[in-house]
């Protein structure tokens with residue numbers, strides 16, 4: 001169940017157990033999967049760090065449609081076991097088909113209002129807003145219930161990503177939805193983004209390319225605890 005009292009997801013076709021509980025003001029590490037086409041290895045990598053994550057996004061730019069569906073279903077079972085919501089990158093149809101908790105859509109990934117309609121009122125629907133506050137306002141009007149800005153730092157995962165200024169995070173407070181920061185974020189540079197108003201820090205490489213991913217995931221958590229000592 002979510003804060004609204006509505007079920008977090010009711011369209012589940014294939015996932016078995018209970019949907020994740022989504023707090024009204026999520027704060028923490030938003031893990032995004034690396035491009036790993038070895039499903040067994042991907043699951044092991046994610047499972048090791050999932051206890052430190054608030055949300056999980058399945059993103060795999062190297063997998064074909066069949067592998068993406070198989071990996072998404074396997075990750076959904078894992079995420080459910082850890083009570084972490086799973087969002088699917090780029091593909092609202094896949095998210096609806098497997099009963100994921102939500103979707104993340106960028107500028108080339110389809111219509112937010114359609115995604116909201118197909119996933120239902122309780123789903124997590126996120127929008128990439130890059131460096132653009134107007135895009136964020138429109139995204140919320142269209143049905144997004146959280147917005148992502150960035151890249152804030154150079155990203156090895158997405159080297160060509162447009163860059164954004166942390167000031168955007170403060171401006172976006174008026175939207176009244178959780179703000180996600182993404183792009184080259186490390187435990188060391190996360191604090192400035194948390195101070196600017198980020199609720200969630202989305203990370204691929206900072207965790208999955210770290211020599212010790214578990215220690216890295218813990219370090220992000222510690223950054224949140226330092227920034228928000230009472231929560």
Ligand SMILES: Cc1ncc(COP(=O)(O)OP(=O)(O)O)c(N)n1
Nearest residue numbers: 089104105106107128148180182202
């Ligand atoms: C949380 C979050 N923020 C931004 C993105 C980037 O989305 P997009 O611009 O569609 O780029 P790709 O991820 O599809 O390469 C994201 N995935 N997640």
Ligand SMILES: Cc1ncsc1CCOP(=O)(O)O
Nearest residue numbers: 155157158183184203204205
């Ligand atoms: C998908 C995406 N969009 C902007 S930067 C980025 C990649 C994030 O990965 P990393 O945390 O490794 O920079």
Ligand SMILES: [Mg+2]
Nearest residue numbers: 090105106109
């Ligand atoms: Mg995309």
